[in-house]
Amino acid sequence: MSLPLVAILRGVTPQDIIAIADEIIAAGITRIEVPLNSPQPLESIAVLVEHCERAHGGEILIGAGTVLTPQQVRDVHAAGGRLIVSPNADVDVIRESRRLEMGSLPGIVTPTEAFAALAAGASGLKLFPATQVGIVNMKAMLAVLPKDTELYAVGGIGSDNFAEWRAAGVHGAGLGTAIYTPGLSAAEVGERARTLVAAWQAAD
Numbered sequence: 001m002s003l004p005l006v007a008i009l010r011g012v013t014p015q016d017i018i019a020i021a022d023e024i025i026a027a028g029i030t031r032i033e034v035p036l037n038s039p040q041p042l043e044s045i046a047v048l049v050e051h052c053e054r055a056h057g058g059e060i061l062i063g064a065g066t067v068l069t070p071q072q073v074r075d076v077h078a079a080g081g082r083l084i085v086s087p088n089a090d091v092d093v094i095r096e097s098r099r100l101e102m103g104s105l106p107g108i109v110t111p112t113e114a115f116a117a118l119a120a121g122a123s124g125l126k127l128f129p130a131t132q133v134g135i136v137n138m139k140a141m142l143a144v145l146p147k148d149t150e151l152y153a154v155g156g157i158g159s160d161n162f163a164e165w166r167a168a169g170v171h172g173a174g175l176g177t178a179i180y181t182p183g184l185s186a187a188e189v190g191e192r193a194r195t196l197v198a199a200w201q202a203a204d
Contacts, residue, residue: 004172006031011182014043018051023190028197033085035065042079049080070096089113094120109133111141124150131156135168142169159199166203
């Protein structure tokens, strides 16, 4: 079973993405997000999709982050991406993602946003920014959300606090600067990925 961790590669380039992604995948993370405010993000997605279909049998879920419009959803779909992640809960973006049979993880902070996103068809929710919302507020939200809701904490989540977030009921996590920042070598990203995976599994 794949780990509910999403590697967020903000700032990655098409030239570097395959080596970096292979290290992340080798560590056990099979969901990769390329934010659209990265250099040439659609090219990175297309290159990575082609590589993963050939090298990993299409088992890797690749998509885009910071997706703000339905047109961007269509652009990501055309590049081969299958996951749409947003910092906000735009109903039109969610509906377009689902129309194209893509995963949809909109960003939410309040129960109102969460229920509106689920009603629009979101396949999961991104609690963002998680550390600002806090564990107490997250637990209160989980108490009223449908029991099968997949909630991913993003923003300030990493090896040092996985245990408390998992104990509070979070389903998964998005990993940004904890796993990748521009300038890191593929080997360095791989080391970070292995540390994060080990910490997540230890917190179970």
